[in-house]
Every structure is written in structure tokens, then in C-alpha cells.
Amino acid sequence: GAGVSQSPSNKVTEKGKDVELRCDPISGHTALYWYRQRLGQGLEFLIYFQGNSAPDKSGLPSDRFSAERTGESVSTLTIQRTQQEDSAVYLCASSLYWTFEGSYEQYFGPGTRLTVT
Amino acid sequence: DAKTTQPPSMDCAEGRAANLPCNHSTISGNEYVYWYRQIHSQGPQYIIHGLKNNETNEMASLIITEDRKSSTLILPHATLRDTAVYYCVSARQLTFGSGTQLTVLP
Numbered sequence: 338g339a340g341v342s343q344s345p346s347n348k349v350t351e352k353g354k355d356v357e358l359r360c361d362p363i364s365g366h367t368a369l370y371w372y373r374q375r376l377g378q379g380l381e382f383l384i385y386f387q388g389n390s391a392p393d394k395s396g397l398p399s400d401r402f403s404a405e406r407t408g409e410s411v412s413t414l415t416i417q418r419t420q421q422e423d424s425a426v427y428l429c430a431s432s433l434y435w436t437f438e439g440s441y442e443q444y445f446g447p448g449t450r451l452t453v454t
Numbered sequence: 455d456a457k458t459t460q461p462p463s464m465d466c467a468e469g470r471a472a473n474l475p476c477n478h479s480t481i482s483g484n485e486y487v488y489w490y491r492q493i494h495s496q497g498p499q500y501i502i503h504g505l506k507n508n509e510t511n512e513m514a515s516l517i518i519t520e521d522r523k524s525s526t527l528i529l530p531h532a533t534l535r536d537t538a539v540y541y542c543v544s545a546r547q548l549t550f551g552s553g554t555q556l557t558v559l560p
Contacts, residue, residue: 372550380541380550381549385548444500
């Protein structure tokens with residue numbers, strides 16, 4: 338079946354502009370995750386959704402970052418007034434569930450490479 | 455949340471077993487350990503997970519110590535395509551850290 342898809346694959350934007358990144362999870366996956374990966378570094382957790390609820394927003398770097406999810410499908414990550422330090426690959430993943438014991442295995446999309454000039 | 459620690463890099467000869475260690479001394483009793491790998495410029499790929507018992511699948515084996523404070527991912531016959539960054543993640547920890555860069559040498 339179809340995997341996790343993300344769009345756009347690449348985005349170049351000017352400093353100060355807003356951007357929207359989209360994630361389409363695997364059908365039937367109730368949990369969805371957003372990560373940021375700067376060049377040469379590991380994955381930094383941003384936010385996760387269980388259904389359309391986001392129990393943990395602690396990873397969002399600032400109030401310029403927000404995310405929403407429609408039902409158990411598409412999610413968008415919005416970055417307002419982009420800064421050069423926002424340049425990174427933004428990865429989305431989905432899993433069947435997230436439980437107190439932790440997530441089921443996550444399936445990742447290819448990422449969106451964001452470059453802020 | 456449990457924190458995992460891994461060596462930053464390892465080399466392995468092609469065809470030999472690659473043994474990648476992970477320390478997760480603060481993991482809680484019902485928290486799974488997951489392993490993922492990330493090949494350059496791609497999204498991470500799930501490999502295997504376990505709780506207490508050793509696990510094996512078509513990709514790898516996972517050995518978890520009896521006290522659950524550490525685990526080892528084993529790639530039994532490493533190939534050049536196994537060169538990647540390998541992440542050990544506790545189930546409730548949603549940050550992957552820096553992982554181990556495994557380089558398989560010809």
C-alpha cells in the first residue's frame with residue numbers, strides 16, 4: 338500500500354515568509370509525528386497527534402510553529418515568519434497508535450527540505 | 455522519559471556481523487526499545503523492536519540484557535547497503551538523538 342507522503346519535497350522561501358508543509362499518513366494510522374532534522378544531526382521531535390488531538394506540543398521550538406490535523410488523515414505544519422535557522426528537513430511519520438507504553442513502529446515519509454534564504 | 459546513548463560511529467567489514475550497542479539504563483519496565491536506520495537523504499526506516507525477549511526478523515536480531523539496561527542490534531552479514539545511521543529509541547522517547555553511523559567497508 339501507499340506509504341507516508343509529504344509535500345513539497347523541496348521548499349525555498351525568503352526570510353519572514355510563512356510556509357505550510359503537508360503530510361499524508363498511511364491510511365488507518367491514528368498517530369502522526371513531526372520531526373525536524375538539521376544537517377548532520379539527529380531527529381528532533383516537534384509534535385505528535387493521536388487522532389486530531391495533539392497531547393504533547395512541547396517540542397515546538399517557538400510560537401511561530403503550529404500544526405493541525407484533520408481527523409485521522411492529513412496534517413499540516415505551519416511555520417510563520419521563517420528564519421534562517423528554520424532551514425532543515427522536516428520529516429513526518431505515522432504509526433497505528435500511540436499508547437502509554439509508547440508508539441508502535443513509525444513509518445516515515447521522505448521529508449520536506451526547507452531552505453530559508 | 456528514558457534516554458538512550460549510542461557510540462557515534464562504528465566500522466564493520468562486509469560480510470561480517472555488525473553489533474551496534476545501545477544503553478537505555480533509565481527505561482521503564484513496560485517500555486519497548488525500537489531500532490531504526492537512516493540511509494543518507496532518506497527518511498528513517500523501522501528495523502526491529504523488543505521488550506524483554508530477544509527478537510529476530512528478516513533484517514536483524516535484537517538482544518536485550520536481562521536487566522533491560524542495554525541492547526545490541528545485530529546485522530548478521532553486513533553489506534555495503536547497510537551503511538547508515540542507526541538509532542536506538544525508547545518507545546516513549548520521541549527524539550532520536552544522533553545515533554551510530556555504521557560504515558560497512560569492502
